[in-house]
Amino acid sequence: MAIKIIKRKELSFWDQTYLPMLFSGLWITSRHFFRNFFVQTLNLFGLAKHLKGSYTFQYPEVQRPLSKRARTRHRLTQREDGAPRCVACMMCETVCPARCINIVAKENPDPNIEKMPASFDLDLGMCVYCGFCVEVCPEDAIRMDTQILDIAAYSRKEMKLDMKELLNPTTAYPVKK
Amino acid sequence: MANIVIDGKSFTVKDGITIIEAIDQVKSELPRYCYHPGLSIAGNCRICQVEVDKMPGTVIACNTRVAEGMVIHTQSEKAKDSQKVVLEFLLANHPLDCPVCDQAGECKLQDYYMEYGVYDSHFDETKVKKTKKGVSVGPTIMLDQERCILCSRCVRFGDEITKTHDFGIFGRGDRAKIDIYPGKELDNKYSGNVADICPVGALTDKDFRFKMRVWYLGKQESVCPGCSRGCNISVEFEKSRPYHLKNDRVMRLKPRENKDVNQWWMCDEGRYAYKSIDQNRIKAIKASRMNPQWKDTLEEVAGILKKASLSAWGLIASPQNTNEELYLTKRLFLDTLKWKQAAFKAPGQDGFEDNFLIKKDKNPNTLGAEKILNLGANEDMTAIVEKAKRGELEGLFIFNHDLAKIFGAETLKVIRQKVKTIIYQGTNLNPTAEIADIVLPAVTYAEKDGTFTNFEGRVQRIRKAVEPFAGTLPDWDILLNLAGLLGLTLKYLRPEHIFDDLAKENSAFKEMNYKKLGNTGLIWSQ
Numbered sequence: 001m002a003i004k005i006i007k008r009k010e011l012s013f014w015d016q017t018y019l020p021m022l023f024s025g026l027w028i029t030s031r032h033f034f035r036n037f038f039v040q041t042l043n044l045f046g047l048a049k050h051l052k053g054s055y056t057f058q059y060p061e062v063q064r065p066l067s068k069r070a071r072t073r074h075r076l077t078q079r080e081d082g083a084p085r086c087v088a089c090m091m092c093e094t095v096c097p098a099r100c101i102n103i104v105a106k107e108n109p110d111p112n113i114e115k116m117p118a119s120f121d122l123d124l125g126m127c128v129y130c131g132f133c134v135e136v137c138p139e140d141a142i143r144m145d146t147q148i149l150d151i152a153a154y155s156r157k158e159m160k161l162d163m164k165e166l167l168n169p170t171t172a173y174p175v176k177k
Numbered sequence: 178m179a180n181i182v183i184d185g186k187s188f189t190v191k192d193g194i195t196i197i198e199a200i201d202q203v204k205s206e207l208p209r210y211c212y213h214p215g216l217s218i219a220g221n222c223r224i225c226q227v228e229v230d231k232m233p234g235t236v237i238a239c240n241t242r243v244a245e246g247m248v249i250h251t252q253s254e255k256a257k258d259s260q261k262v263v264l265e266f267l268l269a270n271h272p273l274d275c276p277v278c279d280q281a282g283e284c285k286l287q288d289y290y291m292e293y294g295v296y297d298s299h300f301d302e303t304k305v306k307k308t309k310k311g312v313s314v315g316p317t318i319m320l321d322q323e324r325c326i327l328c329s330r331c332v333r334f335g336d337e338i339t340k341t342h343d344f345g346i347f348g349r350g351d352r353a354k355i356d357i358y359p360g361k362e363l364d365n366k367y368s369g370n371v372a373d374i375c376p377v378g379a380l381t382d383k384d385f386r387f388k389m390r391v392w393y394l395g396k397q398e399s400v401c402p403g404c405s406r407g408c409n410i411s412v413e414f415e416k417s418r419p420y421h422l423k424n425d426r427v428m429r430l431k432p433r434e435n436k437d438v439n440q441w442w443m444c445d446e447g448r449y450a451y452k453s454i455d456q457n458r459i460k461a462i463k464a465s466r467m468n469p470q471w472k473d474t475l476e477e478v479a480g481i482l483k484k485a486s487l488s489a490w491g492l493i494a495s496p497q498n499t500n501e502e503l504y505l506t507k508r509l510f511l512d513t514l515k516w517k518q519a520a521f522k523a524p525g526q527d528g529f530e531d532n533f534l535i536k537k538d539k540n541p542n543t544l545g546a547e548k549i550l551n552l553g554a555n556e557d558m559t560a561i562v563e564k565a566k567r568g569e570l571e572g573l574f575i576f577n578h579d580l581a582k583i584f585g586a587e588t589l590k591v592i593r594q595k596v597k598t599i600i601y602q603g604t605n606l607n608p609t610a611e612i613a614d615i616v617l618p619a620v621t622y623a624e625k626d627g628t629f630t631n632f633e634g635r636v637q638r639i640r641k642a643v644e645p646f647a648g649t650l651p652d653w654d655i656l657l658n659l660a661g662l663l664g665l666t667l668k669y670l671r672p673e674h675i676f677d678d679l680a681k682e683n684s685a686f687k688e689m690n691y692k693k694l695g696n697t698g699l700i701w702s703q
Contacts, residue, residue, distance in 0.1 A: 138276050
């Protein structure tokens with residue numbers, strides 16, 4: 001492969017004083033400030049509703065609204081009797097590029113279902129939120145629609161979810177509309 | 178001999194064989210369900226359709242004999258169309274439960290659908306449901322009638338190989354189903370084979386049920402150590418998910434084709450004996466000092482052996498060890514240390530034998546031990562044990578044998594009181610290992626390379642499937658290190674090199690090497 005040498009651009013005198021860049025930065029900041037200030041004031045009086053100024057969410061008390069398509073924390077869907085829909089076919093475990101899923105299968109008492117997970121462990125610390133597990137699932141048993149994004153924990157161990165937590169995802173704040 | 182043409186290439190094959198046999202001989206591809214080289218021809222699955230010039234329509238390859246000048250097409254449009262149509266009929270009543278089916282991943286229906294089918298279903302009717310789903314038909318096998326495609330391989334296996342006549346096809350038309358005869362149970366010494374020959378998930382193995390998806394498995398060709406037959410097997414182990422390994426690494430054993438030894442089969446006893454590879458193993462060295470390491474333990478052993486007098490020590494070698502290890506045992510103990518008392522044969526340990534595969538000698542390498550150690554009449558260990566009981570022995574070096582099982586716990590107790598030093602080298606925990614002064618943890622046949630000699634003198638390779646546990650070493654490695662400490666310098670890097678020397682020295686193994694042994698082994702030249 002040919003080597004291409006790119007010369008670094010020499011700074012001119014004005015560049016070396018850093019003043020032009022300083023003023024251009026100040027210009028951007030104040031543009032945002034005055035635009036927001038102006039738009040929010042207008043909105044306060046019920047004017048110019050089509051314009052929107054930026055605003056702050058009081059996270060974590062208030063959750064930021066997410067798109068319905070956003071891939072958020074996983075959950076396992078349930079049958080009518082509360083049992084997991086999962087049949088432990090291990091498709092998600094096989095497709096998972098982060099290798100964060102570990103399923104152990106067991107016999108289902110219902111011979112028409114045959115198989116169910118004895119344990120379903122998911123390590124959020126390893127998950128890359130690619131959503132392959134949801135795509136590959138033949139039973140619609142795993143979904144990533146809980147709208148829970150935070151996985152803050154004091155240790156990696158606490159980021160591991162077992163089947164109980166995956167079936168009842170309640171650990172984070174409920175989404176406020 | 179007949180000259181035939183398969184897919185444009187000409188071959189000369191034996192007269193009177195079937196087209197499918199010819200196709201297999203020239204290593205061409207053709208789908209099949211009911212055809213199995215070890216069973217009679219049924220011709221009822223109809224998938225092996227081929228087109229033969231000057232014959233109307235297509236014919237099934239498994240029940241058409243080759244003739245001089247036959248021109249066979251397996252890939253022509255007509256042949257492929259026939260195969261596809263047959264596959265669609267076979268799948269008409271097949272449930273879509275691949276996610277819960279243990280066969281998924283090694284299922285011929287899945288494979289052939291992707292290879293020969295890939296059609297849009299024309300089937301508008303409701304599928305005929307069979308009654309039995311996930312029903313136990315014996316101690317080892319589960320039956321699922323829905324998944325069955327009525328190839329009748331299991332019926333023929335029971336009729337022709339085991340002669341137990343377990344399975345039958347009941348009902349007619351699309352209500353026909355495979356079942357076990359009323360009041361019967363599939364409980365014979367070879368029942369596990371029906372799960373192997375079932376091309377779909379109708380008969381599955383209970384032991385393997387839901388344990389693993391087959392695509393995670395790695396395979397290694399090996400030889401069953403369960404008896405002196407030396408059935409060719411493949412050791413199937415957890416390969417793709419080492420990060421999820423809990424306890425068991427080896428998941429199952431499957432028979433491997435070797436027409437001269439076990440054909441396509443293996444017995445249940447050998448099939449389910451793999452658990453000793455992972456369970457109840459000796460993983461830690463036991464020696465006089467606390468927290469012993471390999472180096473200082475072997476030095477301690479070498480120190481003891483150096484001081485030992487020739488006549489006061491007894492060696493009990495093991496026919497569970499490979500030829501290479503027995504050769505090193507001989508070089509070290511018999512040639513260098515010149516011990517007078519050595520034996521390997523355990524008395525009264527004969528088990529079940531039949532006239533098919535199972536042999537009464539439950540050791541894989543008795544013949545190898547006989548030939549290599551060359552002990553003649555002294556090979557029985559009773560004399561040594563009697564001496565030990567009388568207190569005439571100072572020490573014992575035991576490979577793998579459990580004296581409590583052979584001579585009873587009382588005898589072991591007496592031996593422990595009378596014999597000063599007992600060194601044990603073996604793989605699994607047992608009473609003898611518990612009472613030994615020094616325990617050297619060795620590895621099982623799935624964790625090392627080597628060769629076994631079966632009852633007819635066939636030398637066959639075993640291969641390393643999984644890594645040894647931390648803290649354990651292969652017997653040959655332990656013996657090599659020990660030999661080095663005792664002044665016998667042997668420059669072997671692998672068992673292969675040991676075998677080369679063995680072949681040079683021992684006339685039975687003359688002109689053999691690992692490359693020549695290959696996958697099926699070689700018989701002693703005598």
